[in-house]
Amino acid sequence: MRRIAVDAMGGDDAPAAIVAGAVAAVRAGYDVILVGDESRVAPLIPKRVDLPILHTADAFGMSEAPSSLRRREDCSVRRVMQLVRDGDAAGAVSCGSTGATLVAAVLDLGTIDGAERPAIATVLPRRDGGRLVLLDAGANVDCRPELLACFAQLGAAFAEVSGVERPRIGLLANGTEEGKGNMQVRATLPLLRSLDLEVVGNVEPTGAMEGDCDVLVCDGFVGNILLKAAEGAVGTVVTLLKEEIKRRPSGVLGAWLLRGAMRRFRSRVAWDAAGGALLLGTKGVVVVGHGRANPDAVSAAIAMADRNVSGGLVARMSDRLASER
Amino acid sequence: MRRIAVDAMGGDDAPAAIVAGAVAAVRAGYDVILVGDESRVAPLIPKRVDLPILHTADAFGMSEAPSSLRRREDCSVRRVMQLVRDGDAAGAVSCGSTGATLVAAVLDLGTIDGAERPAIATVLPRRDGGRLVLLDAGANVDCRPELLACFAQLGAAFAEVSGVERPRIGLLANGTEEGKGNMQVRATLPLLRSLDLEVVGNVEPTGAMEGDCDVLVCDGFVGNILLKAAEGAVGTVVTLLKEEIKRRPSGVLGAWLLRGAMRRFRSRVAWDAAGGALLLGTKGVVVVGHGRANPDAVSAAIAMADRNVSGGLVARMSDRLASER
Numbered sequence: 001m002r003r004i005a006v007d008a009m010g011g012d013d014a015p016a017a018i019v020a021g022a023v024a025a026v027r028a029g030y031d032v033i034l035v036g037d038e039s040r041v042a043p044l045i046p047k048r049v050d051l052p053i054l055h056t057a058d059a060f061g062m063s064e065a066p067s068s069l070r071r072r073e074d075c076s077v078r079r080v081m082q083l084v085r086d087g088d089a090a091g092a093v094s095c096g097s098t099g100a101t102l103v104a105a106v107l108d109l110g111t112i113d114g115a116e117r118p119a120i121a122t123v124l125p126r127r128d129g130g131r132l133v134l135l136d137a138g139a140n141v142d143c144r145p146e147l148l149a150c151f152a153q154l155g156a157a158f159a160e161v162s163g164v165e166r167p168r169i170g171l172l173a174n175g176t177e178e179g180k181g182n183m184q185v186r187a188t189l190p191l192l193r194s195l196d197l198e199v200v201g202n203v204e205p206t207g208a209m210e211g212d213c214d215v216l217v218c219d220g221f222v223g224n225i226l227l228k229a230a231e232g233a234v235g236t237v238v239t240l241l242k243e244e245i246k247r248r249p250s251g252v253l254g255a256w257l258l259r260g261a262m263r264r265f266r267s268r269v270a271w272d273a274a275g276g277a278l279l280l281g282t283k284g285v286v287v288v289g290h291g292r293a294n295p296d297a298v299s300a301a302i303a304m305a306d307r308n309v310s311g312g313l314v315a316r317m318s319d320r321l322a323s324e325r
Numbered sequence: 326m327r328r329i330a331v332d333a334m335g336g337d338d339a340p341a342a343i344v345a346g347a348v349a350a351v352r353a354g355y356d357v358i359l360v361g362d363e364s365r366v367a368p369l370i371p372k373r374v375d376l377p378i379l380h381t382a383d384a385f386g387m388s389e390a391p392s393s394l395r396r397r398e399d400c401s402v403r404r405v406m407q408l409v410r411d412g413d414a415a416g417a418v419s420c421g422s423t424g425a426t427l428v429a430a431v432l433d434l435g436t437i438d439g440a441e442r443p444a445i446a447t448v449l450p451r452r453d454g455g456r457l458v459l460l461d462a463g464a465n466v467d468c469r470p471e472l473l474a475c476f477a478q479l480g481a482a483f484a485e486v487s488g489v490e491r492p493r494i495g496l497l498a499n500g501t502e503e504g505k506g507n508m509q510v511r512a513t514l515p516l517l518r519s520l521d522l523e524v525v526g527n528v529e530p531t532g533a534m535e536g537d538c539d540v541l542v543c544d545g546f547v548g549n550i551l552l553k554a555a556e557g558a559v560g561t562v563v564t565l566l567k568e569e570i571k572r573r574p575s576g577v578l579g580a581w582l583l584r585g586a587m588r589r590f591r592s593r594v595a596w597d598a599a600g601g602a603l604l605l606g607t608k609g610v611v612v613v614g615h616g617r618a619n620p621d622a623v624s625a626a627i628a629m630a631d632r633n634v635s636g637g638l639v640a641r642m643s644d645r646l647a648s649e650r
Contacts, residue, residue: 068463117408127561141507174463181467182546205550209557218543221507224499225530225547226554233555234562236452244586254582261569261576 002123004305005089009034009059009076010096010292018095019044019051021298026051032301033089035079053149054079062291066099071106077101081108084196084284091305095289105282112314114321115281120220120288121158121304122227122277127194128211133159133167136220137277139226143219151321152192154280155215161311163264170203170213172222177202178192184219195324205230275304278315286307329413329630333361334384334401334625335421336618337582343420344369344376346623351376355627360404387616391424394432397500402426406433409609416630420601420614420623427464437639438608439646444476445545445613446483447552447602453536456626458484458492461545462552462602470513477517477524478645480591480607481539483644495528495538497547502527509544520649530555600629605642610634 006022008015015036015187027051031223034041038055047050058075061067069075073082077096081104083089094101096110102118119136124130135155140147159167169317171183171189180202181189192199200213205226218226245251275297279286285308289301331347334339341362347357353510359366361528363380369375377615382401385391394400396408397418402421405427408414419426427443436443444461460480477494484492496514498506505527506514517524525538530551533541543551560649600622604611610633 017437052468083634119415125561125647127564129555141499146390172464172550174546174553184543185546185634204552204557206557206560209561219507220648221499221510222547225497225551228499229551229554230558231532232452232529235531236450237559237562239452240450241586241590244590246581247589248585251586252584254586255578257575258570258571261579264572265566265569 001087001090002306002309003031004091004093004302004309005033005035005080005083006298006302007033007076007092007094007096008041009052010036010094010101011289012291013294014043015041016096017293017295018298021083021151021293022302023049024050024295025302028299030301030306032302033083034324035076035083043289054083060096060100062097066097066103069100069103075104077104078108081105081284081286084286085109088137088227089310091285091287091303093276093298093301094288095286095291095293095301096140097291098277098288101255101286102141102279103290105279105284105286109282109284109286110127112283112318112321114324115150115154115317116147118279118281118293119154120277121155121280124209124230126211127209129163130211130214132208132213133162133215134223134226135215135217135222135280138220138224140219141221143184145184145191146218147186149191149195150186150218150281150321151216152195152197152215153324154317155217156197157313157316157320158280158308159176159214160280161308161313164214166198167210168198168200168212168214169213170200170208172216172226173204173207174216175202176204176207188217275300281313285313326415327417327631327634328356329418329634330358330360330379330405330408331339331423331623332405332417332419333359333366333378334555336425336614337616338619339420340366341369342618343594343623345620347376347425347627348374349620349624350627351626353624357503357627358408360408361399362554375443377383379408383427385421386388387422388460388584389425391422391428391581394425394428400429402429403433406430406609406611409611410434415634416539416610416612418601418614418623418626418630419614420616420618422616423463423602423613425606426611427612428603429507430474430609430611434607434609434611435460436606437608437643437646439649440475440479440642441472441586443604443606444479445602446605448479449534449555455502455539456487456495457538458540459548459551460540461548463545463549466542466546468509469510471514472517473509473513473542473544474520474527475606477520477522477542477648478649479642480542480643481522483603483605484539485631485641486633487639489539491523493537493541493563494524494537494540495533495544496524496550497533497541498527498529500527500530501532513542547562596609599623603629603633608639610638
């Protein structure tokens with residue numbers, strides 16, 4: 001059973017972009033079920049594409065409070081989780097509100113024993129060509145050291161599924177020396193070292209992006225700041241560079257000659273190639289796709305869910321957390 | 326009196342790079358005094374350049390503990406601060422250890438009334454062409470809301486000296502909505518709003534780099550993570566892009582045509598053009614130059630110190646903090 005349940009109603013361009021991505025995934029051999037408003041979803045599916053729909057009229061709106069989902073068992077993002085819970089699907093994908101996906105996953109799937117709260121893991125390109133798993137990327141803004149230690153286990157399980165044999169765990173800090181960091185970091189490092197993990201110690205963002213660790217652990221506030229700082233800096237650099245390029249004809253010609261390199265470069269760092277973020281710690285594989293997801297990104301998110309289902313992510317997370325108790 | 330005292334012994338390429346930068350600054354019309362080992366510094370100064378030296382044999386080593394400075398009144402980084410304290414210089418520059426510069430400034434200059442601890446302010450390029458003042462960039466890893474409110478006042482004074490008339494203050498957070506942020510942020514925002522400041526509210530790194538605020542306030546742990554994430558992301562992007570460019574002759578030619586644009590771009594974002602970071606909250610203008618400072622960066626740091634002396638930075642900081650008590 002490798003069926004992936006996809007929330008057809010979540011995302012800026014839902015359901016059109018979601019259905020198009022699901023159709024592409026089915027054509028590539030993935031087993032997918034869509035959840036959403038059948039009258040809107042069915043017309044978007046071409047004939048002879050085997051893409052079942054679980055109908056539900058209720059969809060979560062981006063301006064709504066995720067807590068409203070408690071009373072909305074019929075909402076598409078909750079139905080997706082229920083399919084996984086009941087064994088009718090093996091993994092879930094939603095490109096809607098991250099908060100709503102998190103709440104639905106906790107309500108209908110629940111958390112693994114030993115995982116008090118789920119975390120959001122995201123994957124970043126590294127300078128050495130590898131991939132960096134960062135968690136928490138924003139689910140938990142204030143974290144006790146014990147929760148960060150749990151995140152380290154969850155992130156290690158995810159990195160293993162991604163093919164890293166003995167993932168090196170780094171604790172995000174403002175310096176690599178022992179004793180660096182704020183109170184939270186100084187209390188967390190000894191805890192990490194007491195676990196059955198390959199802990200490299202404190203790691204700075206620069207070092208992590210160069211390849212000093214495979215998993216970077218931090219609370220969701222700092223993790224979110226790190227991601228948005230990286231995004232903002234790259235955006236600023238690209239904007240200012242474009243301004244300078246446009247000033248001279250030689251610049252314009254040079255940029256034209258570079259368009260192939262730019263395309264290949266983008267495919268290496270683009271968010272839509274990675275698929276999305278992964279919810280870790282719930283009893284089921286849940287991929288949180290990007291809100292701006294285009295069809296390619298939706299297909300990549302489905303592929304990501306499938307990969308983590310077949311890699312036994314949930315069992316690996318459970319085993320790691322059970323071994324520490 | 327606009328004389329700037331420069332620690333000739335601090336920095337990776339000290340004293341050579343420091344003296345060369347100081348010489349260039351003197352030739353550009355600045356009034357400079359060097360502090361350091363005369364036998365090593367004097368031979369580096371060309372004849373007919375009016376650059377006095379205050380001799381001292383002791384210099385701070387990068388592997389030493391900054392706390393050792395308590396007993397080393399003769400150390401060059403402390404002598405620099407003493408010149409400012411005694412009115413023999415108006416501002417100080419050191420490209421040595423940031424921790425040592427901070428300790429020396431607190432010991433010999435002391436903090437302004439109302440500033441419990443100094444902060445490090447750094448200036449980042451913004452997407453809209455403006456400049457973003459970020460503080461604290463790393464001096465204080467754990468901050469109470471009251472200290473962050475003090476940083477907002479110090480940052481506002483610095484932005485004013487840089488020519489921003491009514492600086493817009495942002496509080497670094499993981500979302501712009503009221504109520505976003507961790508416990509620290511949620512406790513700080515109401516405090517900021519109670520001050521005589523133009524507070525725009527919570528600001529994300531992306532928004533800040535786009536120009537949503539002039540001053541971005543955060544604790545030194547998060548601020549340092551933000552800076553290193555920006556640096557790491559830009560480094561990763563540049564490395565991966567270079568790899569793709571080198572793969573095809575068209576890419577190499579394109580890059581060659583872009584070299585002028587790259588040069589102009591670098592001069593807009595380069596750390597050596599900005600001069601360095603500024604210590605805020607001490608009774609004197611102190612510029613913390615980059616450890617890797619080359620002569621251009623040293624000249625820029627001297628110019629930055631001079632600008633903030635003539636702009637009355639210390640008086641502005643004192644006035645702002647006094648008005649709140």
